[in-house]
Amino acid sequence: MAAPIEFYFDFSSPFGYLASEKIDALAAKHGRDVVWRPFLLGAVFKITGGTAPMNVPVKGDYYRHDFPRTARLFGVAYNQPTSFPINTVNPARAFYWLDAKDPARAKDLARALLRAYFVDDIDISDTERMLAVCAGTGLKADEVREGIGDAGVKERTKTEVDQAIAKGVFGSPYMVVDGEPFWGSDRLDQVEKWLATGGW
Amino acid sequence: MAAPIEFYFDFSSPFGYLASEKIDALAAKHGRDVVWRPFLLGAVFKITGGTAPMNVPVKGDYYRHDFPRTARLFGVAYNQPTSFPINTVNPARAFYWLDAKDPARAKDLARALLRAYFVDDIDISDTERMLAVCAGTGLKADEVREGIGDAGVKERTKTEVDQAIAKGVFGSPYMVVDGEPFWGSDRLDQVEKWLATGGW
Numbered sequence: 475m476a477a478p479i480e481f482y483f484d485f486s487s488p489f490g491y492l493a494s495e496k497i498d499a500l501a502a503k504h505g506r507d508v509v510w511r512p513f514l515l516g517a518v519f520k521i522t523g524g525t526a527p528m529n530v531p532v533k534g535d536y537y538r539h540d541f542p543r544t545a546r547l548f549g550v551a552y553n554q555p556t557s558f559p560i561n562t563v564n565p566a567r568a569f570y571w572l573d574a575k576d577p578a579r580a581k582d583l584a585r586a587l588l589r590a591y592f593v594d595d596i597d598i599s600d601t602e603r604m605l606a607v608c609a610g611t612g613l614k615a616d617e618v619r620e621g622i623g624d625a626g627v628k629e630r631t632k633t634e635v636d637q638a639i640a641k642g643v644f645g646s647p648y649m650v651v652d653g654e655p656f657w658g659s660d661r662l663d664q665v666e667k668w669l670a671t672g673g674w
Numbered sequence: 675m676a677a678p679i680e681f682y683f684d685f686s687s688p689f690g691y692l693a694s695e696k697i698d699a700l701a702a703k704h705g706r707d708v709v710w711r712p713f714l715l716g717a718v719f720k721i722t723g724g725t726a727p728m729n730v731p732v733k734g735d736y737y738r739h740d741f742p743r744t745a746r747l748f749g750v751a752y753n754q755p756t757s758f759p760i761n762t763v764n765p766a767r768a769f770y771w772l773d774a775k776d777p778a779r780a781k782d783l784a785r786a787l788l789r790a791y792f793v794d795d796i797d798i799s800d801t802e803r804m805l806a807v808c809a810g811t812g813l814k815a816d817e818v819r820e821g822i823g824d825a826g827v828k829e830r831t832k833t834e835v836d837q838a839i840a841k842g843v844f845g846s847p848y849m850v851v852d853g854e855p856f857w858g859s860d861r862l863d864q865v866e867k868w869l870a871t872g873g874w
Contacts, residue, residue, distance in 0.1 A: 532722055
């Protein structure tokens with residue numbers, strides 16, 4: 475099987491969420507797996523000097539309109555979260571804690587967390603609320619609590635974020651196909667074309 | 675005929691250029707005209723606190739790769755200009771000077787200026803070089819020179835930029851279809867779908 479697609483996203487990124495609902499099926503059509511790599515946009519913004527688009531005058535209004543409109547076009551449920559954007563270090567740590575044991579289940583957890591945030595308006599930056607979502611997927615809340623507090627998990631998360639930034643990841647979603655980078659859910663059509671043709 | 679599409683762009687915007695090569699044919703398929711409205715990203719950035727993406731660490735490298743890649747996908751000639759980005763007040767004034775007399779010819783001039791910049795690497799922020807491009811479209815260089823120095827033309831240009839910003843235009847290209855805004859050449863597929871379906 476050809477190399478997997480690398481899928482970088484922040485748990486607080488609407489377009490990351492939209493892409494998360496599409497990327498595995500898209501990859502599977504072309505015989506590819508997808509490796510999920512949550513990162514922290516906050517860490518990126520410290521380097522790029524950027525800020526969440528929602529905080530930018532004028533642009534924020536556009537995005538409040540564009541997020542649900544694009545979600546409808548994608549056929550993906552979307553409700554603008556009340557608390558937005560949020561710090562996503564806890565969801566990222568929960569992911570990497572589980573990823574070390576069972577990558578497939580970590581992906582399922584990520585999907586559950588993203589849907590909790592972007593569909594059910596659950597603030598997953600809040601540890602107890604996040605743990606409740608984890609429990610809903612069959613995990614034991616106390617194990618997750620211990621996992622996200624573990625020094626090794628914290629270090630792994632930091633390393634993954636640093637590696638993502640070192641690779642050039644600056645926005646969410648960011649997808650890499652055979653070394654070719656694509657930023658944004660509006661590049662999914664290019665990802666698909668790249669997979670189908672090997673490039674242009 | 676239904677209301678024309680409003681097409682906002684900056685003469686220094688690669689994605690604005692790519693969209694400019696597609697928007698009129700796309701609109702015509704759906705029985706629409708397009709009104710071109712160049713604006714100045716520099717004026718927007720003063721309000722939004724933004725900066726040209728090429729100046730952002732990490733992001734700039736991505737764009738240097740993405741511009742030509744997307745141009746190839748669009749089937750549009752593209753050469754990264756040596757001087758980039760540039761101040762585009764002169765091309766905007768030349769456009770509005772001609773637009774007051776002949777909007778169709780102003781569009782042709784805009785196309786010629788965009789291609790000069792993005793294909794032939796001519797720095798159209800330089801008055802003499804810009805006038806040479808204008809002359810190449812059959813205009814008299816001295817008339818254009820007088821036009822872009824005219825107080826009324828300057829005022830019209832300023833008013834158009836202010837109005838664009840007041841409407842929420844914050845990036846290039848920015849297209850409005852029946853009041854519905856779309857930002858980016860990667861929203862052209864959504865523009866087309868909106869025209870075909872009336873919205874979703």
